[in-house]
Amino acid sequence: MAYRETEKMRQRKAEARKKIIECTWECVSEGGFRSARITRIAGLAGVATGTIYRHFESREDLFAEIFRLATQREVDKVAEALAVDGSAVERLDNALRQFARRALKGPMKAWALIAEPVDPKVEEERLVYRKAYANLFEQAIRSGITEGCIPDQDARLTSTCLVGAISESLVGPLSPTQTETPPGHDNNEDELVDTIVCFCLRGLTGTRS
Structure with a gap:
């Protein structure tokens, strides 16, 4: 049987993506893009670095x-x-x-x-x-x-x-x-x-x- 993503999972993914975006902008606002390191963003967002790359193909895309x-x-x-x-x-x-x-x-x-x-x-x-x-x-x-x-x-x-x-x-x-x-x-x-x-x-x- 093919895997079907539930509404709860979609909502959780959307919330994680939103949090990553918010934390990235927080980093940029404080020190520019050069200060927005993936490890720092992940720490602020409370996610693993791998989670960021599940939402964005690369740092450039983010x-x-x-x-x-x-x-x-x-x-x-x-x-x-x-x-x-x-x-x-x-x-x-x-x-x-x-x-x-x-x-x-x-x-x-x-x-x-x-x-x-x-x-x-x-x-x-x-x-x-x-x-x-x-x-x-x-x-x-x-x-x-x-x-x-x-x-x-x-x-x-x-x-x-x-x-x-x-x-x-x-x-x-x-x-x-x-x-x-x-x-x-x-x-x-x-x-x-x-x-x-x-x-x-x-x-x-x-x-x-």
């Missing part, structure tokens, strides 16, 4: 799944920020500030998602993540062109430039090796966010406002 889940949350936050009332420029201003402030609030998490050297499978997910942001910005830019508050331009290319500019500008402040006061520990965070957003919108609109 990390790619973690990256997908974490970045989708961030993309959703930017989408929410773009859904507020106002002109396209105002909505983009709000979304860019949301992106920067969330990154500075959780610098290690943001570093892991934006710039930490990662395995090829995770890097592939990072490219998907950047494209998702670009797609959201592109829609807003097209709306702004239609509204007349943004000059006519290649919205797809400009959206990619926005993602690159805000991501690259945060690499230094988020880096675990930076020697300056960590973000959020002085009064420079608002100034940093203002500077980044001003640069992005100036490049987008061609104005100083």
Whole structure:
């Protein structure tokens, strides 16, 4: 007779998988992907290392799944920020500030998602993540062109430039090796966010406002 998995077994496996994901993200949040060792994850999750590999074919597959889940949350936050009332420029201003402030609030998490050297499978997910942001910005830019508050331009290319500019500008402040006061520990965070957003919108609109 063929083995048939019971509902109780399926539920137990689902709970174990969820726990592994939660503990992996806990490790990443504390020290980046480099600190998320399988033995440590297994210990936190209360499972054997072999159990992890029954749910994920490799360490890369586990990390790619973690990256997908974490970045989708961030993309959703930017989408929410773009859904507020106002002109396209105002909505983009709000979304860019949301992106920067969330990154500075959780610098290690943001570093892991934006710039930490990662395995090829995770890097592939990072490219998907950047494209998702670009797609959201592109829609807003097209709306702004239609509204007349943004000059006519290649919205797809400009959206990619926005993602690159805000991501690259945060690499230094988020880096675990930076020697300056960590973000959020002085009064420079608002100034940093203002500077980044001003640069992005100036490049987008061609104005100083």
